[in-house]
Amino acid sequence: MTLPDDIPAINHRILELIDRHLRAPAGTHIPQSCADIYDAVVSQGQSSNEGGKRLRARLLLSIYDAITGSRSADRDAVMDVACAIEVFQTGALIHDDIIDNSDLRRGKPSAHLALTSALTRMATSEDHDIALPSAVEHITHIGAGLGIMLGDLLSTASIDIVNDITPHMEHADGILKAFLNMHREVEIGQVLDLAVEHVSLKDPQRLSQASLAVFRWKTASYTTVAPLTIGMLAAGADPHDEAAAIGSDLGTAFQLADDLLDIIGDPARIGKPTGGDIREGKRTVLLSDALSSSSPQDRNYLLNAYTAEQRDDDDVREVTRIFKDSGAIEASRKRISTLWSTVQDAINRTSQKLNFSDEAHHDVIECCSLFIPENLR
Numbered sequence: 001m002t003l004p005d006d007i008p009a010i011n012h013r014i015l016e017l018i019d020r021h022l023r024a025p026a027g028t029h030i031p032q033s034c035a036d037i038y039d040a041v042v043s044q045g046q047s048s049n050e051g052g053k054r055l056r057a058r059l060l061l062s063i064y065d066a067i068t069g070s071r072s073a074d075r076d077a078v079m080d081v082a083c084a085i086e087v088f089q090t091g092a093l094i095h096d097d098i099i100d101n102s103d104l105r106r107g108k109p110s111a112h113l114a115l116t117s118a119l120t121r122m123a124t125s126e127d128h129d130i131a132l133p134s135a136v137e138h139i140t141h142i143g144a145g146l147g148i149m150l151g152d153l154l155s156t157a158s159i160d161i162v163n164d165i166t167p168h169m170e171h172a173d174g175i176l177k178a179f180l181n182m183h184r185e186v187e188i189g190q191v192l193d194l195a196v197e198h199v200s201l202k203d204p205q206r207l208s209q210a211s212l213a214v215f216r217w218k219t220a221s222y223t224t225v226a227p228l229t230i231g232m233l234a235a236g237a238d239p240h241d242e243a244a245a246i247g248s249d250l251g252t253a254f255q256l257a258d259d260l261l262d263i264i265g266d267p268a269r270i271g272k273p274t275g276g277d278i279r280e281g282k283r284t285v286l287l288s289d290a291l292s293s294s295s296p297q298d299r300n301y302l303l304n305a306y307t308a309e310q311r312d313d314d315d316v317r318e319v320t321r322i323f324k325d326s327g328a329i330e331a332s333r334k335r336i337s338t339l340w341s342t343v344q345d346a347i348n349r350t351s352q353k354l355n356f357s358d359e360a361h362h363d364v365i366e367c368c369s370l371f372i373p374e375n376l377r
Contacts, residue, residue, distance in 0.1 A: 057082035066360035067235035091154030116143025189218025220251020
């Protein structure tokens, strides 16, 4: 498989694009009194874009290569579009961490906390003419605000990247529109994600339906469906139903696996402590399955734990036990495995329709498999 060879190029290109698109436009001026803080935001934009598996960019390039059959003259331009999705994702994750009050992202402090720390260092350094706020809450509030704006800057940068490169592509029709549709769907998905927190826990089926809808809108839209759609468009193919047929189930399986790893995963591998969703009181399909299948005593425990203001380590351990004993974890494993089977069937149909070579077919299957850990497929 050739895809891993793209990762260094993707990483390098993302940092180049971030530096170009986050800097103040030529001919504009940022006052020196504000420049240090703006530079800190730009620097954090680069830092937040480091790491990650680049799954979205690799999926876009994989389907593009499968259709074109060789490395076409447009591939560098397509690489930029692939990078734009990664840049967008970083901005979305920064917003997500603020909404969820998450401390870590990819094993490092979340962007808003890193910016808060940067502000504190500036305020206590003789090299900076920045007044230390009278209350820690105030500087924390500013750090969160800078995080929000960094997420916005990255979102805008991602659109600029696509808008700049598509005029130079042979098959550009529909790419920018698909990219903007992706933005909108993720934004709708974030609204739905917040709305799910108000779905009654006494109706597990309704909770499950709502959570799965969030997976489609918030996760699958930009994680799998958009990369496949845009990769097909860039290759001159009509995505029609193929992108959604592969991407919707793959994205749902990806999010189900992510939620499951939050319970049973290795913190060193996932880059954050396990049980984070439980501590946040997040409404998940796992929770829905546990509420449907647990004993009355365990169900009452879940209801009390998830309606409390906060959950401690003892709650995390007990909820994890209930997830296991109720069969919720096993149900999630089966759901992921079933979805992976439907994804493979959809890839096979697409491969036949678009005349993939055997090698290209194998590469697309292998790339899609990266979204789901092997022991969960």
